[in-house]
Amino acid sequence: MRIPAAPLILGLAGLIPFVWGVATYLHGPLANWGAATLGPRFVGPYVQLFYGSVILSFMSGVLWGFATKARSRQAATGYALSVIPALWAFFMTGGGPVSAGTNLIFGFAGLLILDYAFSLWGLTPPWWMRLRILLTSIVVACLAVGVWI
Numbered sequence: 834m835r836i837p838a839a840p841l842i843l844g845l846a847g848l849i850p851f852v853w854g855v856a857t858y859l860h861g862p863l864a865n866w867g868a869a870t871l872g873p874r875f876v877g878p879y880v881q882l883f884y885g886s887v888i889l890s891f892m893s894g895v896l897w898g899f900a901t902k903a904r905s906r907q908a909a910t911g912y913a914l915s916v917i918p919a920l921w922a923f924f925m926t927g928g929g930p931v932s933a934g935t936n937l938i939f940g941f942a943g944l945l946i947l948d949y950a951f952s953l954w955g956l957t958p959p960w961w962m963r964l965r966i967l968l969t970s971i972v973v974a975c976l977a978v979g980v981w982i
């Protein structure tokens with residue numbers, strides 16, 4: 834059940850934009866430096882919202898890949914479910930940063946439920962849920978800063 838090093842390291846590295854968003858949200862001088870150096874889209878909740886949408890779409894592709902291991906009805910169900918995170922990101926991240934952030938939190942929570950279903954069906958590696966719970970917890974906590982602080 835141990836998470837292999839490569840997926841763990843790459844998964845944790847994928848958290849950098851979420852953590853960076855929190856850091857620049859909470860520390861004004863860092864936000865000012867980031868906005869001046871990288872552009873205003875790459876600080877605070879804005880980097881989290883854009884990147885969160887990208888990651889939900891990416892995870893749709895991951896689930897699609899898992900669905901290829903299924904057969905008949907389960908495969909059709911897996912393919913149908915796999916597109917939900919990308920569609921959620923597309924339709925639910927408009928509006929202001931609070932509503933978009935809230936919707937991303939719900940999107941990542943829903944993705945975790947889909948991950949669990951695919952895991953129960955035996956379509957994921959045995960360590961998958963340990964990785965997804967870790968990453969999703971951090972993502973949701975980071976998004977919550979932009980939503981509730």
